[in-house]
Amino acid sequence: MGKLCSLRNLFVLSLALNASFLMRVMYKEGLGHSINDIFMNKREGCLLVSSSSSSPCATATATDTETDEDKIVNLDHGDPTMYENYWKQNGDKTTIVIPGWQSLSYFSDAKSLCWFLEPEFAKQVVRLHQVVGNAVTEDRYVIVGTGSTQLYQAALYALSDHQSDEPTSIVSAAPYYSSYPAITDCVKSGLHKWEGDAHKFKKPGPFIELVTSPNNPDGFIRQSVVNRTGGVLIHDLAYYWPQYTPITNKPADHDLMLFTVSKCTGHAGMRIGWALVKDRVVAQKMVKYIELTSIGVSKDSQLRAAKVLEAVSDSSGKEVCERDSFFKFAFHSLEQRWKQLREAVKKSGSFSLPEFSSGHCSFLKRDFELQPAFAWLKCEGEIEDCEGFLRSKKMITRSGKHFGVSPKYVRISMLDRDAMYNLFLSRLSAIRL
């Protein structure tokens, strides 16, 4: 055993050296994922596996001579690529090696309620919440999903009334996350039906209210607004992390809370989310839904997510220097971006942004104003279609109409790569209405 241990130590050392070297080589040579912004990349990656010349993609051409002026600034999606800089500098600890014979079985822990949940992932979820203090994990079931998107559907499935002839009403206060209506109604479910703005909701019968806090798109902290019985709540806390909003003294303590790796650490490509669920029967139904619709969740990504969450927790200790702390890196990046955005908006004079009050963050031990993952921008003056207007300036954003409000608003991602964000800033600040 002693021999094996020292062999293992040697191996770990050697692997760490290699992993660090690998990353340097890949980074230098542009192997692996390209660091060019995929939105700006005009190469057509044709999906059609074609040996004929009739490919529908054949007309697309490469435009490598494209200048900054020609580039489309696409901030429609909340693609969290801003975080790449941190992981390139600090990612060595999260390099994962998966041997070929691993994860053959469907099961992670066959006797568990959530049989497809990797125990190590669950452990790191709990640890991170304890480190940050943003949510209660005691007496909660951890359920893993293919992103919080699948968990949202699992929650609808679990909380809807399966016996009723009428679908359960699903509501959320406008402006609400633009994907909620489409996901809720995509297969015309008889279990649940999107009923729009919770402020205007008057339909009788059971309902589910979605409380997104901080809210997507506008970043505000929220509470439920429907003031009657017969409803249950789903708390979407994807953005309740200290880079976006002060963490209060009291950890969130709701019946069903959704989180996602994408918005916490930036690893959207993993497609890993988790739910903290108080009620056993609700947890069982959510597991059933994920079993039915995807027979569990990628083990590879769960194992990788566990490593990433562990690194985030490790980087949050008192002894860690500022630049090594994930949340401090993320906080300062967003702080700077919001400052720059408010300056650009001021310079242009054509737009407005929400104003946030300051709060004390028990995790970062300082006061600050919210600095959301999205900017909720309003076109001032006579422009009614803000999205269309910005599109004419080669900036792709998401119109307020998708969030249940006026098209004078647009949602803009604050989490894209530096090059894209800076181009957006310079283009926005130059606009004069």
Add this chain to the structure above:
Amino acid sequence: MGKLCSLRNLFVLSLALNASFLMRVMYKEGLGHSINDIFMNKREGCLLVSSSSSSPCATATATDTETDEDKIVNLDHGDPTMYENYWKQNGDKTTIVIPGWQSLSYFSDAKSLCWFLEPEFAKQVVRLHQVVGNAVTEDRYVIVGTGSTQLYQAALYALSDHQSDEPTSIVSAAPYYSSYPAITDCVKSGLHKWEGDAHKFKKPGPFIELVTSPNNPDGFIRQSVVNRTGGVLIHDLAYYWPQYTPITNKPADHDLMLFTVSKCTGHAGMRIGWALVKDRVVAQKMVKYIELTSIGVSKDSQLRAAKVLEAVSDSSGKEVCERDSFFKFAFHSLEQRWKQLREAVKKSGSFSLPEFSSGHCSFLKRDFELQPAFAWLKCEGEIEDCEGFLRSKKMITRSGKHFGVSPKYVRISMLDRDAMYNLFLSRLSAIRL
């Protein structure tokens, strides 16, 4: 560049040594996924993150003194752990190293129709089909899904009539895959409705017929059975690989074909499947469904699946010796298991199995009878509830009633680990009705 190249060669060599070493250490010490059979493992892995003593899991106790006689033989699921033996012996090539900064973006190829598809995975899918000769890939879109289960739902979404007030009828000839009804109707969709056995289908209006070939549960090669217009077909070809059935001279050439890594290589825990789709609009709708329900598919698992499929293709060359060929390993394992099963059934005299005719396999260059991934066992004599009878003998199987036929039948997985399968054989052969 020359210097970098030799540094890289050195690194690759060092990494290969380390990976091989890692696997030996993990294997010896039982790190990573345990090689004990999870079904037999009685330790309760409690999901409830509890600091209180009121955990609902607290009553479960470890029974490490369990003998073979006490063990529950669970062959209900088609958990493909039989393949672990091959990957433990040949898995070095498929070890994957993922650095911490990889796969942050949602996008794999933003300009592609299937924007979340990793190009390397698509490439290896096409190559494997070309090597095996089991499906046409020319002029097809490759769509990746969280297992073929998600792709099945995406196909229903894409092929159902969204304008109609009536849901599209979904049918499949009995015995059909037991999960089809539950998946189809799980959220009481208004787009599609399970209508059962395709042989008995008489309802007017549009329909989708599912053709599973080789069939799950009984292993037979199938064609569509509904003989009228107004329908479209989904071909579920999860088991159309040379370890299960002879590959014919003519590759499968259907409009929509589903495959999954789970049943091809055994990596069920990856949750990766793919569809080959002829029509561009159908492909677009399937992509939309996966975008809506999970915003894409785990990149980590796609990258890993690409490596595994590549290794399978590489192991299929003419120069590869018999024991290194994945498909030959899988074929011989199943050949032996089917031989043993037929002997056990004969010895018992209480059961019967389907009889298959022989066919020529263009890939393995030999004639053989089908050797399905499931045994479709019938209780002879007066036993009506075969599943209940076997359960009383501590063998968990799936009743024929879930497949739309008589409970005199049960489905039994042929892909479990050796220890489990051998225990099943000895228990079955000892039964005298």
